[in-house]
Amino acid sequence: MACSYRGIIWRIGVIALGALFFIGGVYLFANWIDMFTRMRGKEMALSPKSPAYEGWKVSPLPLNFDVYLFNWTNPEDFYVGSGKKPRFEELGPYRFRENPDKVDIVWHEQNNSVSYRKYAAFYFDEANSKGKLTDRVTSVNTVSHGAALQASNGSFFQKSILRNVLKMYHEDISITKTANEWIFAGYSDPLVTMGSFVSKFAHDIVVPFDRVGWLYTRNDSSTYDGHFNIYTGLDDLRKMGQIHEWNHKNHTGIYEGECGRVRGSMGEFFPPNLTPKDTVEIFLQNLCRAVPLDYVQTVKVHGITAYKYAATERALDNGTLFPEMKCFCVNGKCEKSGVMNLGPCQYNSPTYTSFPHFYKADPSYLEAIEGLSPDPAKHEFYMTLEPNGGVPMDVGGGFQANYLMSPIKGFPPYHNIPRTFIPLMWAEERVRVTPEIASQIALVPLIVTLGQVVTGIMFAIGVLLMCWYPTKYMSQLCRDPKSKNALLNPIVNSTTRSIALTPLRKPQKEVVSLLGFNQGPGGGEMVLQNEDSLKENLLPPPPTTESATAPDVINR
Secondary structure: OHHHHHHHHHHHHHHHHHHHHHHHHHHHHHHHHHHHHHHHHHHHOOOOOOOOHHHHHOOOOOEEEEEEEEEEOOHHHOOOOOOOOOEEEEEEEEEEEEEEEEEEEEEEOOOOEEEEEEEEEEEEOHHHOOOOOOOEEEEEOHHHHHHHHHHOOOOHHHHHHHHHHHHHOOOOOEEEEEHHHHHHHOEOOHHHHHHHHHOOOOOOOOOOOOOEOOOOOOOOEOOOOOEEEEEOOOOOHHHOOEEEEEOOEOEOOOOOHHHHEOOOEOOOOOOOOOOOOOEEEEEEOOOOEEEEEEEEEEEEEOOEEEEEEEOOOOOOOOOOOOHHHHHHOEOOEOOOOOOEEOHHHOOOOOEEEEOHHHOOOOHHHHHOOEOOOOOHHHHOOEEEEEOOOOEEEEEEOEEEEEEEEOOOOOOOOOOOOOOEEEEEEEEEEOEEOOHHHHHHHOHHHHHHHHHHHHHHHHHHHHHHHHHHHHHHHHHHHHHOHHHHHHHHHHHHHHHHHHHHOOOOOHHHHHHHHHOOEEEOHHHOOEEEOOHHHHHHHHOOOOOOHHHHHHHHHHHO
16 A cells, blocks of 8 residues: 555656646746846946957957049039030049047946947058059039038128139039048148138138048047947846937937937947847947848858848838838938938038948939949948847948039039039948857857757656656556456446436337336336446457457358
8 A cells, every 4th residue: 555655656746847847848948038138148248347348349350441432534514414424433442441449438337328439540451452542533522512502592792702712713513632632631622711710700600620521530539420328238138239328419409200319239239139020220420320220131150140131221211112211301301212311410511321322222313323333242231140149240331422413503613513413432341250259159049049959858858757657557558458447347337326316218218228227116216127237238348268269260
């Protein structure tokens, strides 16, 4: 008896252990990724002592900054009725090695954030460039056109003065300078010098720089990009690297509503546990906005599975294709999809951005000029991320600066020109992790996979332990008829007794007779005549020697 009790207790214990493994496996399967993310967050959250700090402060990868300039080859034909389109020749890349750093770092424990400025120094890499900084490049005379555009809304006196100044300095539609002057060095312009002097007395005239250049003052500067405040991820790893404020504001005030909200990643960290249904955003201070990147495909980078997110037509739309992007229109004026007005972000100049060579833009932009040819392999803006950790593995692409040349009545030579978007330049950065760094990144998906494997094993063990004894018992029952009869006997006995107590009607006589019942004297209750005969009718007879040898008799 004691052994029987011990056996029962042992079986119950095994089943209980199986149930524990089963429940644990189900729980871990549903929560393992979140649990691992929380554990990883405590280790990886940005702080002066965290493993991610040094790589965040100074990039461990070599950074190349490539600049392409558009040389305008036929500016003399740019007038209404010429019958010729503006033609451009792409020059470059002019490659610069970028040495970035983060300075003026301040930690804020009250909201788990950190403030800083971005410092960058650029050094020309002539060996890997396709051109020299002394190359002569012809482009739009943005200074004289911009001055005429501003004066067109001024008084008669202001218009007269500017017309005479343009004539005195022989200002033309285009201007030719060296590549170095166009990029970082800048060049002196008499209109800028004069405007700086006048701005001291006329507060409505703003001249932000003393020289002209597309990237003038960016080199060797920590103030060019502004002041940033991002989350460290200490309270939530999904917020790590997400911008909180730019120039001490959480809304730029440049674009209305949601379009002006400061949000997105600064490019170093992205939310973990990404899926193909997610959209990631990156904040680009040069555009004064966040740019959405949509999932396009799954790729392999050094053997690691990664998701490629790219800027699609939605990124630079202004409501033409996607109504929610209409807030990027300026003063109610919306250009066709593919270019975005940077005027409010660039001192109200008629500057617009697009993808290089008007990639993914409305065809009308390309049809108005010659020499540009969009190519997805060269001009797509994308970020390839390891989805479990949200770590960038391959980044590429850039944006193009364009100038809107529009006719200005009463200001030769701009009074007789067609309204055209003129490409100025475009720049890009391409970064790909090394195999050594990729092997470190691979630890995150490996741990996630191992956790899921362990979860599956726990689930399988739980099912096996819970089903072992019931399965074993049923298997023995099927192989042993005596055990089967022993199991059915109580059922039969209870069935016969319940039948004996149940009043029967006349139509059931034959059934009652078959079951071995007879009606009592005087038509009373039914009486079971022979309980053993009922068992014989309900249960099959055990095998006998004669029945076992019957086939042999027949064969003979």
